[in-house]
Amino acid sequence: MNVKKFSTFLILLIAAVGIFFLPAVRVLSISGRKNPDKVFYSAAAFKEGFIISYTHSVNKGRVHDYYSFLPDRTLELYKTQFVSYGAGIPEPEETPGAFFTVTNDGYFIENLNRKVPRLVMAVGIVANHSIAAGSEFDSGKEKFFTDYFEPQTSLILEYKKVSVFSYMRHKL
Template sequence: MKKLALSFHNKLKMKNRVWLPSRPYFLLIITLIMSLFLYGLVSFYLDRYIIIQVSDYRTDKIIYNKVLTRQEGFTIQFTHSVSKQPVKELYKITVDNRLALEEMRFNHFSANLPVDSEIAGSETTEFIIDGNSYRVVGFERKMDELLLAVGQVIANHHLIFEDNTEVFLSQKTENSLVIIKAVPLSIGKFLIWRWNEI
């Protein structure tokens, strides 16, 4: 009878026991789960940001970087070589990290500038007279990168960001060709960016 009671008692003990792996494996599994969770959380956070990168076409050297939220855009402004008036091209970043031309603004008609709405392939632009200036919207132009010939004398190409930062490209490079593209913000680039802001 005693044997039966002990056997029943041991079965109850075994039933209520929770299985735990040996300590080193348990810590390794918990660390791995936490690391994956943190990586996912940081990746989700970083996906809200993008780097606008300008590099020299010939040397591939990065001459300017700017971190933006995906909702922000930037403007390329230059002086038209014929009219000597400013022209602005407004860009946004698509979800697949491409540059999308959204709008063009100018205040004087000149060579190679639109004079009316246009249809080109699947793209139909709308020409808007806005007081003393003109706007062209409805572009469907998306590109992986933009090759820009930087005017060294008249054009004075510069980037304007929504925080009013202006970057004069002719002062950043000796070369007349630059590449502008959107680059995803990696964890390493994020840490460097934050460290430089402190």
């Protein structure tokens, strides 16, 4: 093999390895806080954001918290849906610009605009936490955290860049 062909081959090999192993894919990362090796990523399905759902500990109704991704890779809680008020349910007056609506599907507080760098939560025993992709809740598409993590596991959800290799290895 001559030097020119070898140089071209070497450049292509380095480029391929770089594409495969350098952080390039934006994903929703879900990992155990005490066990960061147990991690799941999802990209395409969660492009529009995600919905965390749980059974409220007081009123026993399902709550759906709607999150979107911001360009600076933070998360934004922009809407919550619930069946009745209970401890921890936000009041629209707490956030300037937020508004309350009532539909046949329940109560909504929209325009919350609560930004967080990452979401830290524990997998509930009674709460039955789940996640669904997109901006419209569909109970047939939700995934329950207890299918992937033990109850009471502390989780970190964050929007970050990972390599193609890492994404393929830990895809949800």
